[in-house]
Amino acid sequence: MRAEGERAAVATARRVVVKVGSSSLTTAAGHIDTDRIAALSEVVARRQAAGVEMVLVSSGAVAAGLSPLHLAARPQDLATQQAAASVGQGLLVAHYTAALARHGLTAAQILLTVDDLMRRAQYRNAQRTLARLLDLGAIPIVNENDTVATHEIRFGDNDRLAALVAHLVRAEALVLLSDVDGLYDGDPARAQAQRVVTVRGEEDLAGISLGSSGGRGVGTGGMVTKVDSARIATSAGVPVVLTHADHARAALGGEPVGTYFMAGEGRRPGTRQLWLAHATTGRGRVVLDPGAVRAVVEGSASLLPAGVVKVEGDFVAGDPVDLSDETGTVWARGLVNYDALEIPELMGRSTRWLARERGPAYEREVVHRDDLVIFRDGRPRP
Numbered sequence: 001m002r003a004e005g006e007r008a009a010v011a012t013a014r015r016v017v018v019k020v021g022s023s024s025l026t027t028a029a030g031h032i033d034t035d036r037i038a039a040l041s042e043v044v045a046r047r048q049a050a051g052v053e054m055v056l057v058s059s060g061a062v063a064a065g066l067s068p069l070h071l072a073a074r075p076q077d078l079a080t081q082q083a084a085a086s087v088g089q090g091l092l093v094a095h096y097t098a099a100l101a102r103h104g105l106t107a108a109q110i111l112l113t114v115d116d117l118m119r120r121a122q123y124r125n126a127q128r129t130l131a132r133l134l135d136l137g138a139i140p141i142v143n144e145n146d147t148v149a150t151h152e153i154r155f156g157d158n159d160r161l162a163a164l165v166a167h168l169v170r171a172e173a174l175v176l177l178s179d180v181d182g183l184y185d186g187d188p189a190r191a192q193a194q195r196v197v198t199v200r201g202e203e204d205l206a207g208i209s210l211g212s213s214g215g216r217g218v219g220t221g222g223m224v225t226k227v228d229s230a231r232i233a234t235s236a237g238v239p240v241v242l243t244h245a246d247h248a249r250a251a252l253g254g255e256p257v258g259t260y261f262m263a264g265e266g267r268r269p270g271t272r273q274l275w276l277a278h279a280t281t282g283r284g285r286v287v288l289d290p291g292a293v294r295a296v297v298e299g300s301a302s303l304l305p306a307g308v309v310k311v312e313g314d315f316v317a318g319d320p321v322d323l324s325d326e327t328g329t330v331w332a333r334g335l336v337n338y339d340a341l342e343i344p345e346l347m348g349r350s351t352r353w354l355a356r357e358r359g360p361a362y363e364r365e366v367v368h369r370d371d372l373v374i375f376r377d378g379r380p381r382p
């Protein structure tokens, strides 16, 4: 079938990120599904042969590590998850390496943390390495660096990581493969649930209940993180198809499988802005006086200590925090440059006074304008 209309954006994309979830990579007995890896590798190889640069974001490290470690189910504690991931990741990549080699392709492992995508130097490094791998014709296989990620800096699911990777490599489409054929308007296990064919914007998501991970409990994010992923990607101009892993080939060919999320238009945002807007929650709150609210929201200014009246929560420098007015309305979210404990002594003070009394380090903003997203009606402003 030829790709028609909006789906043509996927069929004609020159660089595509495909994400496959744990639920699609695990057999009913809890082992890694080598048939699935073989099938997926074949699909990737065909697209690559057609001149499309392919990046794979693959989950499944924790799931693949369970049976070698004689663990019956996905562990709840972080240390055991990390132990399982460190066993499973090697096995997973070995399977991909063998499966892709059958098509004459070379697999390349990339492990990323949230920090790698938030900090400029690490971000650039990851971007350069991925670009070079694509130049060299290799297939990057990306996963979260589970063994070093702590609770605080963890994606936990690969859906949102895949959207940020799509932005990082400037992909022209993102395909999310799962064990369900798209977004349903209710619990997909119920007979009357209907597949949502196209999502054009937030209004098409109104009233849809986004459940947690179903089935065998190997996946983590459920529909919530998939829809978040689609929001991140589409707001960065990347269209998304969410479908069953069996439909990978059809989805990449632009056939009307699964759910299609249309890309938004507009300026390409920075990765930190994307992450702040869609994927983080504030770890605390900084309360602003009315002048500071105006300066930040209308004047696109950085937040200075002089405009802060209160802090709430136990955050540290580098954490995302919500910026609210004194009535509690949240106006923005940003990466804070001070620990919560430091701010009470600085608030209300001018930057000049702080620099003179405390030294030049205190000239820094509470939140720099580059590390800030403005909200409207509780959502990031487009």
Ligand SMILES: Nc1ncnc2c1ncn2[C@@H]1O[C@H](COP(=O)(O)OP(=O)(O)O)[C@@H](O)[C@H]1O
Residues within 6 Å of the ligand: 020, 021, 022, 023, 024, 177, 178, 179, 180, 182, 183, 184, 185, 186, 187, 188, 208, 209, 210, 211, 212, 213, 214, 215, 218, 219, 220, 221, 222, 223
């Ligand atoms: N509205 C919905 N539409 C489709 N699937 C849903 C919905 N709500 C919850 N789900 C569940 O989300 C699951 C997919 O998420 P998850 O298990 O995390 O997959 P993966 O491992 O592929 O990331 C599906 O198996 C389904 O049971």
Ligand SMILES: N[C@@H](CCC(=O)OP(=O)(O)O)C(=O)O
Residues within 6 Å of the ligand: 020, 021, 022, 023, 058, 059, 060, 061, 062, 063, 085, 143, 144, 146, 156, 157, 158, 159, 218, 219, 220, 221, 222
């Ligand atoms: N990085 C983890 C991914 C966790 C996970 O289950 O993600 P997903 O299946 O995408 O919801 C892993 O490889 O096991």
